[in-house]
Amino acid sequence: MSAHRPVPPSVLRSLRGLALGDAFGDRWFHPPVDESSAAVAARLVRPGPWYWTDDTAMALVLTRHLAARGEVRPAALAREFAAEYTAVPHRKYGPSMHRVLRAVQEGADHVAVTSALFGGQGSHGNGAAMRVAPLGAWFADDLAAVAEQARLQAAATHAHPEAAAGAVAAALAAAFAVRGRGSAAPGRAEFLREVAGLLPDSDVRSGLRVAARLPAGTSVRHAATVLGSGYRVSAQDTVPFALWSAAGHLDDLVEALWQTLLGWGDLDTTCAIAAGVVAARTGPDGVPAGWLAAQEPLPALG
Incomplete structure (x- = not known):
C-alpha cells in the first residue's frame, strides 16, 4: 500500500457538506413531519442531535480509501465498506446493502454478490451516488478520472449501470462545483447540461436533460x-x-438544503447529494452555528 495522502481541502468541504445534508435531511423523519407543516414553512429546524446515516458512513470509508490508495480498488473498497457496516450496522443501510455487506464480510466475492441481486440485474439504488461527491472533488482536475473512479467505487456495491450512472453524475457535479470555485456560478440549466453531456446513455442522463429543460421558476414540488x-x-x-x-x-x-427538503422523498440522501456538491464550492459559509453544533461530529480521517 502506498503512503497516506493528505485529504485536499475541497474534499473535506464536500465531505462535511454531505454529512451535514445527510443529518439535516434524516432528522425530518423523526418524528415524521407533514409536508404542509408550519415548522417547514417557518424554517424551524429540528432539535438536535442530528445523526448522520449510511450516506456519511460510506463517504468516510471512500475518502479514507482514496487517502490510503490514491485510486479506487473495488474489491478492497467493498471489504472496507463491509468492515464499517459490521462495526456500526445501525446507520440505516438499505435492505440489499445488508445482504451485500454481510456476505462480503463473510468472505464472498463482491462481484458475485452484487451481480446476483434483483434476479441478476444488480441494484440500481441510490447508494453509490449518495457517498460519491468527495471523490468528485478529489479528482476534479481530471473529469475522465472523475467518471472512471466514480464508476469503480459504484462497482463495490452496485452492479446495475443506472447506479453507476447516478454515481458518475453526482461525482461530476461535485467536480464542476470545485472547478468553478472563485468564479460566478453557472446557470442551473448550463450546469446540468454539462453533467449530462459526460454521462453514458441512461435514465439518469435522460432525467438530467429533463431537469435542465424545466423552466426558470419551476417549483420544487413540481420538479x-x-x-x-x-x-x-x-x-x-x-x-x-x-x-x-x-x-x-x-x-x-x-438555501440548497431547505429547497431540497421541500422535495421530500429520500430526504437524507437527496440532501446529502445536493450538499456534497454545493459544499465542494462553498464550504460551510453561511451555515448557522446551531446547525453545526446539532450535527453528529465527524471522526478523524487518519
Missing part, C-alpha cells in the same frame, strides 16, 4: 413530481432531482 425525489430509492429517481436542487443554489448551502 420533484417530474424528476422523482427518491421515493423509489433508485439512482434514476434521486440523482436528477438532487442535482437540479444543487445546481440552482451553488453559492448557498443553507
